[in-house]
Amino acid sequence: SQKIEQNSEALNIQEGKTATLTCNYTNYSPAYLQWYRQDPGRGPVFLLLIRENEKEKRKERLKVTFDTTLKQSLFHITASQPADSATYLCALEGTGRRALTFGSGTRLQVQP
Amino acid sequence: DGGITQSPKYLFRKEGQNVTLSCEQNLNHDAMYWYRQDPGQGLRLIYYSQIVNDFQKGDIAEGYSVSREKKESFPLTVTSAQKNPTAFYLCASSKGAGETQYFGPGTRLLVL
Numbered sequence: 001s002q003k004i005e006q007n008s009e010a011l012n013i014q015e016g017k018t019a020t021l022t023c024n025y026t027n028y029s030p031a032y033l034q035w036y037r038q039d040p041g042r043g044p045v046f047l048l049l050i051r052e053n054e055k056e057k058r059k060e061r062l063k064v065t066f067d068t069t070l071k072q073s074l075f076h077i078t079a080s081q082p083a084d085s086a087t088y089l090c091a092l093e094g095t096g097r098r099a100l101t102f103g104s105g106t107r108l109q110v111q112p
Numbered sequence: 113d114g115g116i117t118q119s120p121k122y123l124f125r126k127e128g129q130n131v132t133l134s135c136e137q138n139l140n141h142d143a144m145y146w147y148r149q150d151p152g153q154g155l156r157l158i159y160y161s162q163i164v165n166d167f168q169k170g171d172i173a174e175g176y177s178v179s180r181e182k183k184e185s186f187p188l189t190v191t192s193a194q195k196n197p198t199a200f201y202l203c204a205s206s207k208g209a210g211e212t213q214y215f216g217p218g219t220r221l222l223v224l
Contacts, residue, residue, distance in 0.1 A: 034212065043202050043215030044155070089154065091213075098162060098209030099145060099170065104154035 002027040004103040006090060012109045019077040021106045023090035026071060030092035033066055033073050038087045038105065047088075048075075080110045115139065118203050118216035125190065125197060126224050133188045133219045135203035143209045144186035148172060149200045149218075161186055162209045190221065198223050 005024045013019050023033070032051045036044035050057040050066040050073065057064045063076040077084050087105040116137045125131045137144065143162050147155040157170030161180040175194025180186050186205075190197045200220050204213040 041200075041218070043204070043218050044213075046212045046214070049212060097160075097168065098143075099157055099160045099168075100213060101157070102147075102155040 002101070004028075004090065004092065004101060006088075006103040006106045008104060008106070010107040010109055012111060013080055015081060015110055015112050017080055019080050019084070019108055019110070021075040021088050021108065023073040023075070023103055024071060025092060028071070028092055032092070033064075034091045034100065035062075035064060035073075035075050036089045036091060036102075038089060044089055044102075077108070080108075082110045082112050084108060085110050116203060116205055116214055116216035118201075118219050120219060121217070123219055123221045124224050125221060128192045130189055130191050131221070133190070133201055133203075133221070135186045135188065135216060136184055137186075137205040137214075137216075138184060139205055139214060140183070141205035141207055141214070142183070143206045143211070144180065145204045145206075145213065146170075146176070146178065146186070146188045147202045147204065149202060155202060158188065160209075197221055 003026045034049045035047045038044040048064045050064045052068050061078045065074045087107045089102050089105040091100040091102045119134045145160040146158040149155050156172050158176050159178040161167035164183050167178050167180050177189045200218050202218045203216040206213045
C-alpha cells in the first residue's frame with residue numbers, strides 16, 4: 001500500500017542550529033514533492049516544491065533534497081529561530097489521481 | 113486581496129442535522145479540495161474538483177457531499193450519515209490538479 005511517513009515525534013532543537021526533517025514514501029513514483037508549514041489552528045502554507053530531476057532546492061534558510069532511489073526527502077532549516085516552530089508537512093501526488101496526499105507532519109520546536 | 117475564504121470559523125451540528133461549509137476563492141484556480149484534519153493528525157482528502165461541474169471522491173468521502181457549480185465556490189455538506197464529524201475542515205485550491213495548493217483558514221465543526 002502507499003505510505004508517506006514523517007517522524008511523529010516532535011523535534012526539539014536550540015536556536016541557531018539546523019533542523020532536519022525527514023519524509024519517506026513507499027509505492028509512489030512522484031514527479032515532484034512539496035513541503036508545507038502549518039501553525040496551530042491554521043491552514044498549511046506552501047514552502048517549497050522539488051521535482052524528481054532536482055537533487056536540491058533552496059529558498060533563503062530552507063533547503064530540500066529529493067532522493068528518488070531512497071524514496072526520501074529531507075527538509076533543512078538553517079540558523080533556526082523560535083518563529084520556525086510549527087508542524088511541517090510533506091506532500092506528493094497520489095498514483096491514479098491528480099491530488100496531493102499529505103504526510104502526518106513533524107512538529108518542530110525551536111528553543112531560544 | 114486574492115485568497116480563499118471559509119465560513120463559518122466555528123460550526124455546531126446537532127445530531128441528525130446536515131450542515132454546509134462554505135469555501136470561496138478569487139484566485140481563478142481550476143482545482144479545489146476539501147480535507148479533514150483530526151487532532152495531531154495529517155490532512156485526509158474528502159473530495160476534490162479539477163474543473164467546474166466535476167468532482168471526485170477522496171479517501172474519506174462517506175458521509176460528505178459536494179457541488180461545483182461555479183469556479184469560485186466548492187461547498188461541502190456534512191450529512192447525518194457522517195457519524196464522527198468533529199474535526200477541523202480545510203479547503204484549498206490550485207491552478208491545476210496536483211499543483212501547489214493554497215489553503216483557507218479552516219472551519220472547526222463541533223457536535224452538540
